[in-house]
Amino acid sequence: MEASSKAAQEGLEVRSEVYNSSLDETHSRPAGWMYKPLRIGKFTTWYASPGFQLGMVAFVCFMCPGMFNALGGLGGGGKTDNTLADNMNTALYSTFAVIGFFAGTFVNRIGVRLALSFGGIGYCIYAISLLVSEHASVGGFNIFAGALLGVCAGLLWAAQGAIMMSYPPEHKKGRYFAWFWGIFNVGACIGALIPLGQNIHVTEKKNVTDGTYIGFIVLMAFGAVLALFICDADKIVRPDGSRVILMKVPTWKTELIGLWDTIRSQPYIILLFPMFWSSNWFYTYQQNSINNAYFNTRTKALNNFLYWFAQIVAAVIIGPLLDVSFLRRSTRARIALGILFVLTMAIWGGGYAWQKGYTRETVAADDFKAWDWTTPGFEGPMFLYFFYGFYDAIWQGTVYWIMGALGNSGRKLANLAGFYKGLQSAGAAVMWSLDGQHSIPYMNEFASNWGLLMGSLLFAAPVILFKIQDSVPIEEDLEGTGETIEDVLAPGAIEKKALQN
Template sequence: MGKLLPYFAAKTQIVILGFICFGCPGMFNALNGTGGGGQVDREAGNNANTALYVCFIISGLFGGAIVNKCGVRFTMFGGGLMFAFYSGSYIYINHTGNSWMTIWAGAMLGLGAGIFWTAQGMIMMSYPLENEKGKFITIFWVIFNLGGVLGGIVLLATNFNHEGSLSDGAYAAFLAIEVCGSLCALVLAPPSKVVRTDGSRVEIKKVDNILADALAILKLFADPWMLILIPMMFSSNFYYSYQFGPYNGSLFTTRTKGFNNIWYWGAQMVTSGAFTRLLDRQSLSRKKRALYGVLITLAVVNAVWGGTLKMQNKYTHGALATTPPTPTDYPGGAIDFKDTARAAGPCILYACMGIQDALWNNMAYWLLGTITNDASRLARYAGFYKAIQSVGAAVSWQLDAKSVAFRTQLIVNWVLLDVSALLMVYLSFRIKEQGEDDESENIKDGADYKEDASAEAHV
C-alpha cells in the first residue's frame, strides 16, 4: 500500500475495519432502516430484532473474553456471515409467509454480532493515539456508513417500480455484499503486530480463562464510569426502532424508504467528519471537548425530536397488512420522494435523525476511549457497552412489536436521550486529561477509584 499506509499501520487496519462493517452491519442497517426488514407487516422483523438483541446481550458479555482469546480475524469473519444469513432469511418469508427462519436467523446474528462488535470496539478504541481518537472514529464511521448509503441505493434501484415488501433481488444483493464484507475480516492483521502512528505497538494480554474474563466484564457494574454511562449505552440503539419503523417504515413508499436511507447514512458521514474537528482539537482541554461535544449532541437531540413530535401528531399508523391492505392515516397517504412538496420536510427530518445518531455514537465511542489505552480492557468495555446497548434495543423493538402507540414510543425515546445526555454532561466535568492504563483512577470523584485487581487476573 505504499510507505504512508503499510499493512500493519493502525490507520490501514481501521480502513480495513471500515470495509468489513461497510459490507456487514452497513447492509443490515440499510435493510433494517426500511422498517420490519422491508416487510409490510413488521411483526416478523420486530420479533427477529428482539431475538437478535437478547442473544446479543449474552454474546456481548462474553465477547471481550472470546476476542481476547481467539483474536479479531475469525471472530469478525464468523460474526459477519450471520448478517448474510439474516438477510437471506427474508427470501424464505417472501415465498412462504413463515417467519420462524428469520427469527432464528436473528438469534444467530445476535450471537455472532455481539462478538463481531466487541472486536470492532477493541480495534476502534485501542489503535489510535490520544490525539487521533476522533479522527480514527471518523475514518471508520465514513466507510461504515457508505455501506448504508450503498444499501439505500440498492433498495431504491431494486424496488423503484415495486410497492409492498422488498423483492427477492434486493435481499439477494444484501446477502452477497455481506458475504464479501465478512471475507474482508480475514485480511485484518493480528493486533499484536499493529503499529501506531508513533511507532508503538498495541499490547494484547493473553486470556487463559474465558469464563473468568467474562466475570471481569460483569464486575464493570461496579465501575463508576460504566454506571454513569449505562443510560447512554442503553439508549444508543433504542431510537432505531422508532426511526426505522413508526417513522420511515410507516410514512413513505417502498422506494422512498431506500431513498431516505441514502441520506440518513450519508448525513452520518458528513457529521462524523465535522465532529472530529472538535473532539481532536488539541487547543482545548479534554474536559472542554467532552463538554462541548455533549452539549452540541444534546441540542441536536432536542431539535430533532421536537420536529419529529410535530410530524407524529399528524398520524397514528403506517400501512397495515390487512385484506385489503390499509394505508397509513398520514394526510394524503404514503409520501413519495417525487412529490417534493410533501416529501421535502419529512425526508430532511429523517436525514437529521442520521445526524443525531452520528453525534450520539461518536460521542459514546470517544468517551469510552478516554478511559484507558489498554486493548484488553477496551475489549471488555466494548463488550459491556454492546451488552447494555442490546438490552435497550431488545426493549425498543418489542415496543413496536406490541403495537405501543407511536407517540408514546417517541416520548420514551426523547426522555431517555435527554436523561442520558445530562449524565454525560456530569461525566464531562470529571474527565481526565490522559487515558489511564491498568490500575489507575478513572474518575475524579473525591476519592481514588481503582479497578479490582482480580478483574485483571486473566487478561
C-alpha cells in the same frame, strides 16, 4: 528516599508521555511482509498498522452491518408488514444483549480476526432467511437467524470497538471514529441505493424484490471472508513503534476476572449505561413508525439513503472536532455534552412537530395514501429524517470517544465495548418487542425516545464533567494485564524522549 521516589515518578511520567504522545517519527519495525512500507498517495503505511487495519475493519462493517442497516432502514426488513422483522429483531437484540456483556471476554480470548469473521456469517444468514420467507413460511428459521445474528453481531461489534478505541493514540481517537464511521456508512448508503434502483418506479407500498436480498447476501458473505485477512491485535505496531496493550497469555479465567475488574476499577461507568441503552432505542421508531408507516417503497429507499448519508456527514464533522489540539480533552468533553443537549432539543423538537400530524390509525385507514417524494410538503420530513441520521452519528461518535478517553488498553476497551453493545441491544430488543404489538401510539414511542435521550445525558454528565482526564497514565492501562511498560513501547523510545526533555 525522596530523591529516589522523585526519580521513579519522573520515569513513569516519561513512559506515559512516550506512549500517549505517539511521536511522529517512524521507528524501526519488526521484520516481515506485514511491516513493509506501503505507499498510498502521499501516505506511507504498512499492513499491520493501526490505520490500515481499521480501514479493513471498516470495509468488513461496510459489507455486513452496513448492508444490514440499509435493509433495516427500509422498515420491516424490506416488507410492507413489519411483524416478521419485529420478531426477528426482538430475537436478534435479545441474544445480542446477553452475548454483548461477555463479548469482550471472547474477543480478548479468540482474537479480533476470528470474532469479526464469525460475526459476518450471522449477517449473511439473516438476509438469506428473509429471502426464503418470500417463497415459503419459515418462521422458525427466521427467528433462529435473528437469534444467531445477535450472537455474531455481539462478537463483531466488541472487536470493532476495541480496535477503534485502542489502536489510535489519544489525540487521534475522534479521527479514527470519523474514518471508520464514514466508510461503514458508505456501505449502508450503497445498500440503500440497491432497493432504490430496483424500485424506482414503485409508487405503492410493496415488498422489495428477490434481487435486493440476493445483492445483500453476496456483499455480506464477502465481508465475512475479508475479515479473515485482518491481523490480530498483538501484531499491530504504531508509527511510533509502540504496541497495543493486551493481556499477556490470556485464559478464560483471567478474562472473566478482567470483565469484573472493568467495573470494579471504574464503577462510575455505570452512569453511562442509560446512554448506552438509549443509543439504539430510536431505530425502531424511525424505521417503522416513520419511514415504513408513512412513505411508499421508492421514497422509503430514498429516505434510507439520506439517513445513512447524513451519518457520514456527521462523522466527518464530529471526529476532527473531538480531537482539536488547542483545547484540553476535559474541555472538549464538556463542550460535547453541551452540543448533544442542544441537538437533542432541536432535532427531536422538530420530530415532535412532525409526529403530531398522524397516528397508527390514520396510516392504517383505507383512504390513506403513502407519501411519495413528489407529494407537496415532502421536503419537511425528508430533512427531518436526514437530521435523525445526523444525530445518530453524533451520539454514537461521542459515546465511543468518551469510552476511548477512559483508557487505552485493548483488553479493557473490548470489555467496555461489550457493555456498550450489550446494553444498546437490550434497549433495542425491548423497543422492537413493544413495536411488534402494533398497539403503542406513535407519539408514545416518540416520547420514550426523547425522554430517554435527555435523561441519559443527565446521568452521564458527572462522568463527562469530572472523570475525563487530559491523558490516561499508562500504569492504569497496564494494571492486571501482566504487561510491562517496556513491552508496549518502541525500543529506545524512553531514552530518546528523556534526552529530548
